[in-house]
Amino acid sequence: MHNAFRFWPVFMRNLLVWRKLAIPSLVANIAEPLMWLVAFGYGMGALVGEVSLDGQKVPYILFLASGSICMSAMNAATFEALYSAFSRMHVQKTWDGIMNAPVNLDDIVLAELLWAAFKSLFTVTAILGVMLALGISYSPKLLVAWPVLLGVGITFSCLALIFNALAKGYDFFTYYFTLFLTPMMFLSGIFFPLEQLPPIVRSVSQWLPLTNAVDLVRPLFMDQWPDQALRHALVLLVYATIGFWVALALTRKRFRG
Amino acid sequence: MNPLFECKNLVKRYGDATVVNDVSFQIAPGECLGVIGPNGAGKTTTLRMCLGLSSPESGSVHAFGLQMPQDALAIKARLGVVSQFDTLDPDFTCAENLMVFGRYFGMKKAEIAQRIPQLLEFAALTHKADAKPGQLSGGMKRRLSLARALINNPDVLLLDEPTTGLDPQARHLMWERLQQLLQQGKSILLTTHFMDEAERLCDRLLVLDHGQKIAEGTPRDLITQHLEPDVVEVFGNGAMALLDSPLRSLAQRVETSGETVFFYTVDAAPLLQALNAHAGLRTLHRPANLEDLFLKLTGRQIREEG
Incomplete structure (x- = not known):
């Protein structure tokens, strides 16, 4: 085996475990986002009707669906790279066992990153399937949205692995959710257009990874190409690269000794 | 090799x-x-x-x-x-x-x-x-x-x-x-x-x-390098008093742990004979083993750290 592929059996290990629990985990992964979509999309949608977005009128359900799928990608990747990776790293000591074989810590962190991104993509795919079935969007550009959402999953996996490396216990992750992810959910134009926010908050929001993800994905749902696609992609790339680099450094520090 | x-x-x-x-x-x-x-x-x-x-x-x-x-x-x-x-x-x-x-x-x-x-x-x-x-x-x-x-x-x-x-x-x-x-x-x-x-x-x-x-x-x-070949463990009423008795000279080295006295000796026979005179004492005669070595080298105090 070439050393560059040492991560692969670790990824496969996670896949094998997940295969045993795939159906229940799928239900858990897509049930919640779909409840949000149905309750808010149809319930609120009936009140709101259409949303005005850069001068266009967009049905609220389409507006919400295209934003919330980014949130689902974020949540699925985050849960896997926090709770599940932490169980393997700290509780079950699976990582310690693996490092007795010819596999480096860096390979394991890379495998966890890819695995969380894969799970996120799987969840997103299932939700996209339901959205198609509900007829929310038939845009052919959804084919492009799919790899973009994989990128979103990778970005949030990288960020979550930082907190995985720092955690002493599961409780720590509550901070990450309460202080970062939940505020970001409301500041990234998922539930309402960013125009509703005061200018100073909007200028912060522009630099949030989730906002950039939504800016890339939403037009694709509306069969349009995103404005400033390169800028948004670059923001995500910077978050992912720095995130992975920091996560790797902190994980190495955690295991050094 | x-x-x-x-x-x-x-x-x-x-x-x-x-x-x-x-x-x-x-x-x-x-x-x-x-x-x-x-x-x-x-x-x-x-x-x-x-x-x-x-x-x-x-x-x-x-x-x-x-x-x-x-x-x-x-x-x-x-x-x-x-x-x-x-x-x-x-x-x-x-x-x-x-x-x-x-x-x-x-x-x-x-x-x-x-x-x-x-x-x-x-x-x-x-x-x-x-x-x-x-x-x-x-x-x-x-x-x-x-x-x-x-x-x-x-x-x-x-x-x-x-x-x-x-x-x-x-x-x-x-x-x-x-x-x-x-x-x-x-x-x-x-x-x-x-x-x-x-x-x-x-x-x-x-x-x-x-x-x-x-x-x-x-x-x-x-x-063989670190220990006398024979050990006589003595315990029971009055075992500790042996520490100050002339018996002590029959062993090369004496240790205590709790209420037990350990005599390390090259020849146990005279010691065992002398111990016969002390009714109420219980004795165990055995060859020195690794445990004796370990305790001699690392001491008898409890290590609870790490």
Whole structure:
């Protein structure tokens, strides 16, 4: 085996475990986002009707669906790279066992990153399937949205692995959710257009990874190409690269000794 | 013969504490080297440095003509490791645990599948092939860990307290398996704090205390070098009074532990005869063993750290 592929059996290990629990985990992964979509999309949608977005009128359900799928990608990747990776790293000591074989810590962190991104993509795919079935969007550009959402999953996996490396216990992750992810959910134009926010908050929001993800994905749902696609992609790339680099450094520090 | 595995002058510090201080040893092909020492003596840290999981402040680790840490992957490809705490995958059956672990070595599925039945048989777990670790006893889990460490057919095994926490039956089965491996020509580095285990399995012993090597040799040599051949343990009413009696001169060395007095002597006969005069005292006459050596070298005080 070439050393560059040492991560692969670790990824496969996670896949094998997940295969045993795939159906229940799928239900858990897509049930919640779909409840949000149905309750808010149809319930609120009936009140709101259409949303005005850069001068266009967009049905609220389409507006919400295209934003919330980014949130689902974020949540699925985050849960896997926090709770599940932490169980393997700290509780079950699976990582310690693996490092007795010819596999480096860096390979394991890379495998966890890819695995969380894969799970996120799987969840997103299932939700996209339901959205198609509900007829929310038939845009052919959804084919492009799919790899973009994989990128979103990778970005949030990288960020979550930082907190995985720092955690002493599961409780720590509550901070990450309460202080970062939940505020970001409301500041990234998922539930309402960013125009509703005061200018100073909007200028912060522009630099949030989730906002950039939504800016890339939403037009694709509306069969349009995103404005400033390169800028948004670059923001995500910077978050992912720095995130992975920091996560790797902190994980190495955690295991050094 | 060239050593298969060699550590030279390993030093490891955590902050101000030096937990491993200038430890060197070699493992020859087919040899079983035991590392004994109280809790916190630096055994596990030494093992972690051998695996490249912890980097020493100074010193080197060589194996199979390769060097840590730059050749860590190539070295670990030829090692088998049983760590102190089981790291078995709770979601997989015994057979799956072996399969998944074999993949970490880059082995092909067919190649691993072929080894699994032999390894399960070796671990006396054939009937548990489809059971998950949660359904296994402590001894079974340790044997599965050992089987897992053998998946790559390693040349050297590193075993960190492989029988701690096992009942006597499970320990004896583990010892028998380790002896089989030695007969097959494998080399073993074993840490333990069971002296009977060290005496039974190890060709050579390394005694560590406070991170330092304080003795090294075969179990027999160590005992003859450091101890009088005979021990007479005396306990019961009035045993402590013997410390101030003329009897004391009949032994070369006297130690006490709790209410028991230990006489270390080259000739026990006169002492035993003199003790006959003291009714109410109970005596136990036995040859000096590794446990005596261990206690002489590392002291009798309790070590509860680490």
